[in-house]
Every structure is written in C-alpha cells, then in structure tokens.
Amino acid sequence: MQAIENDNKKSTTGLKSLPPAERPREKLLSSGAQSLTAAELLALLIGSGTRKESALALAGRILSLEEKGLAAFASYTPQEFMQISGIGQARGCILAAAVELGRRIAAAPAAANPLIDSPDAAASLYMEEMRRLPKEVFRVLLLNVKNELILKEEDRQQKKM
Numbered sequence: 744m745q746a747i748e749n750d751n752k753k754s755t756t757g758l759k760s761l762p763p764a765e766r767p768r769e770k771l772l773s774s775g776a777q778s779l780t781a782a783e784l785l786a787l788l789i790g791s792g793t794r795k796e797s798a799l800a801l802a803g804r805i806l807s808l809e810e811k812g813l814a815a816f817a818s819y820t821p822q823e824f825m826q827i828s829g830i831g832q833a834r835g836c837i838l839a840a841a842v843e844l845g846r847r848i849a850a851a852p853a854a855a856n857p858l859i860d861s862p863d864a865a866a867s868l869y870m871e872e873m874r875r876l877p878k879e880v881f882r883v884l885l886l887n888v889k890n891e892l893i894l895k896e897e898d899r900q901q902k903k904m
Contacts, residue, residue, distance in 0.1 A: 757797045758786070767799065781813055782806055788841050793829045801829045817842055818875050846871055856891040859884060868895070 763769045767783040785802035792798040805827055809815035819842065824835035849871035859865050869882055885894040
C-alpha cells in the first residue's frame with residue numbers, strides 16, 4: 744500500500760527544487776533565450792513534467808532519442824512526438840507548432856522585396872523551407888529590373904519519366 748502511494752506522488756526533482764537562477768524560465772528572463780540549452784528551451788515548451796520526471800529531465804530524454812540532434816525533430820508530426828513517453832496530444836501539438844513557427848521564421852525574407860543579386864541570395868530564400876523536403880521540386884523567382892523579388896513560384900506538376 745505504501746509503495747502505491749509513493750508512485751502517485753509527484754517527483755521531488757521538479758524544477759521548483761532548483762535554485763531560481765538555474766530554472767529555465769527565470770534564466771530566460773534574466774539572461775535571454777540565447778543563454779538556455781536546447782533542453783531548457785524544450786522544457787519551457789513542454790511546460791510541466793510527469794509524475795516521474797521534471798520537464799527538464801523529459802526534455803533531456805527527448806533530445807537523447809535522436810542521434811542527429813535537434814534537426815531530426817524538424818520533420819516530426821504531432822503523432823510522432825506523441826509516441827514519446829510523457830508527450831500527449833497537447834504537448835505533441837505544441838512541439839510541432841513550435842517547429843513550424845521556427846521554420847517559417849527562418850524562411851521569411853528580412854525585407855518585403857529582398858534583393859537577389861547572387862545565387863547564394865536566391866538559395867537563402869528557399870533553403871529553410873526546402874532543406875528537408877522528401878523529393879526535389881522546381882522553384883522560380885521572378886525579379887524586377889532592380890533584382891528585387893516580385894514573386895516566388897513552385898512547379899507542382901508531377902511528371903513521370
């Protein structure tokens with residue numbers, strides 16, 4: 744009977760047991776997001792831990808699942824996140840949304856009509872959104888006479904050879 748009661752109690756290794764300067768939220772507020780480790784950032788997204796582990800421990804365990812590191816999670820769907828013990832539907836959706844938001848921020852041009860004056864400049868417009876596509880796609884940039892972007896197009900036709 745005693746063992747059952749102990750299993751139902753929340754872990755005593757939660758984030759509240761850490762000194763305030765070591766807690767992810769407080770560390771972000773005092774030192775900025777760039778000062779946090781990947782596990783600490785992920786712990787903030789997860790929000791709270793489980794009965795057996797803190798959000799920080801859960802985040803560390805999630806990061807250790809993939810040999811490729813953070814980049815491997817870029818293609819995860821909510822359902823794939825939900826396959827991880829401790830991640831349910833709500834957390835799976837939050838993590839997938841955070842990945843997509845990061846992808847969109849990285850792919851967003853800095854200016855409304857960015858200057859495309861080199862192949863590298865053209866590649867940087869598409870690099871983040873195309874980096875993990877499962878197959879090749881054909882993209883076209885339409886520029887004005889000042890080499891400013893007018894329109895981005897994608898060939899969506901499926902051609903068989």
